[in-house]
Amino acid sequence: MTAEQLAVETAPAKINLALHVIGRRDNGYHDIESLFVFAEVADELHASAAEVDSLVITGPFGEGLSNGETNLVARAIAGFRARWPDNVPHGLALELRKNIPIAAGLGGGSADAAAALRLMARLGQGTIDNPQLFALAAELGADVPACLISQPLLARGVGEVITPLAQFPACHIVLVNPMIQVSTADVFKRMNGYDNYPLPALPSPLTRPAQLGIWLAETRNDLQPPAVKIVPEIGTLIDRLAMAPGCILARMSGSGATVFGLFGSNGQAHQAAHELRASPANYWVTAAPLIVPDQ
Numbered sequence: 705m706t707a708e709q710l711a712v713e714t715a716p717a718k719i720n721l722a723l724h725v726i727g728r729r730d731n732g733y734h735d736i737e738s739l740f741v742f743a744e745v746a747d748e749l750h751a752s753a754a755e756v757d758s759l760v761i762t763g764p765f766g767e768g769l770s771n772g773e774t775n776l777v778a779r780a781i782a783g784f785r786a787r788w789p790d791n792v793p794h795g796l797a798l799e800l801r802k803n804i805p806i807a808a809g810l811g812g813g814s815a816d817a818a819a820a821l822r823l824m825a826r827l828g829q830g831t832i833d834n835p836q837l838f839a840l841a842a843e844l845g846a847d848v849p850a851c852l853i854s855q856p857l858l859a860r861g862v863g864e865v866i867t868p869l870a871q872f873p874a875c876h877i878v879l880v881n882p883m884i885q886v887s888t889a890d891v892f893k894r895m896n897g898y899d900n901y902p903l904p905a906l907p908s909p910l911t912r913p914a915q916l917g918i919w920l921a922e923t924r925n926d927l928q929p930p931a932v933k934i935v936p937e938i939g940t941l942i943d944r945l946a947m948a949p950g951c952i953l954a955r956m957s958g959s960g961a962t963v964f965g966l967f968g969s970n971g972q973a974h975q976a977a978h979e980l981r982a983s984p985a986n987y988w989v990t991a992a993p994l995i996v997p998d999q
């Protein structure tokens with residue numbers, strides 16, 4: 705951090721290891737049960753002191769993303785200032801470095817909004833466990849409260865009812881995106897049934913990747929079949945990752961189109977990523993550890 709910088713927050717990518725859609729509400733939103741984890745692949749939000757507030761967007765996925773009032777960072781800052789006027793003085797120059805692909809099922813925008821809320825809470829000397837901060841997060845998007853935590857958790861409701869997990873096995877993830885954006889609303893709309901069975905109870909204690917694999921085999925991502933109809937390549941990528949040595953599970957994250965492979969070993973994850981990168985197609989491929997709770 706340079707002398708004039710005030711703070712930096714990371715915004716880790718979200719992965720839904722399992723996602724069951726268990727109901728549909730009158731307002732069109734869906735009740736879900738999902739196991740969320742976060743990877744050490746992240747957008748970054750840098751804040752410096754300035755005369756007036758501003759937002760610039762950089763990074764490999766920054767192009768084409770508006771820095772106006774629709775950007776989730778701008779919405780989070782505006783929401784924070786409306787709720788806690790004078791808490792953080794005006795005059796923040798923000799740089800958002802987009803390293804996470806957009807509309808990819810990795811919750812990049814939600815992670816950015818959550819990072820902006822954490823940043824404001826820090827600058828305003830607030831605490832991030834303030835229930836009002838979680839309420840504001842839920843107003844910004846169903847995934848934003850989970851992204852405030854950015855550690856393994858079970859999510860219920862529309863995604864905003866959160867139970868952080870006290871322990872989680874050390875795992876590595878390979879993420880592959882075919883570089884096709886998918887709209888979350890479109891995928892939910894294409895679902896056939898909304899009344900699926902809930903997640904089974906997690907094993908306790910949950911300390912080994914193999915245990916997690918056994919549990920995951922009993923679960924699904926209910927958004928995967930409708931997303932595959934929109935982007936058939938998702939199915940091909942799942943099949944390819946599933947065949948990689950050491951792959952515990954290959955599945956789509958969120959509403960797609962990113963597909964993940966879960967591995968117990970860093971070496972096997974990197975080997976699988978290396979082989980996918982050798983493919984002539986223009987995929988985004990990355991391997992990273994999952995963020996685990998402090999123990």
Ligand SMILES: C[C@@](CO)(OP(=O)(O)O)[C@H](O)COP(=O)(O)OP(=O)(O)OC[C@H]1O[C@@H](n2ccc(N)nc2=O)[C@H](O)[C@@H]1O
Nearest residue numbers: 732733734809810811845846847862888889892958959960
């Ligand atoms: C599907 C999930 C799984 O984690 O992630 P993504 O694929 O977007 O990353 C989330 O539920 C997305 O959360 P988020 O992206 O914050 O959703 P929002 O902005 O609140 O909603 C976008 C749209 O998705 C639909 N939506 C979202 C959440 C939910 N429980 N039911 C829904 O039907 C609604 O049509 C809504 O208009």
Ligand SMILES: Nc1ncnc2c1ncn2[C@@H]1O[C@H](COP(=O)(O)OP(=O)(O)O)[C@@H](O)[C@H]1O
Nearest residue numbers: 775776777806807808809810811812813814816
């Ligand atoms: N900071 C942001 N980063 C990414 N997308 C954003 C951001 N602000 C607003 N959006 C909008 O949010 C939508 C969903 O993007 P994103 O959060 O990346 O999707 P997903 O949750 O499926 O990975 C996009 O249409 C994008 O234009």
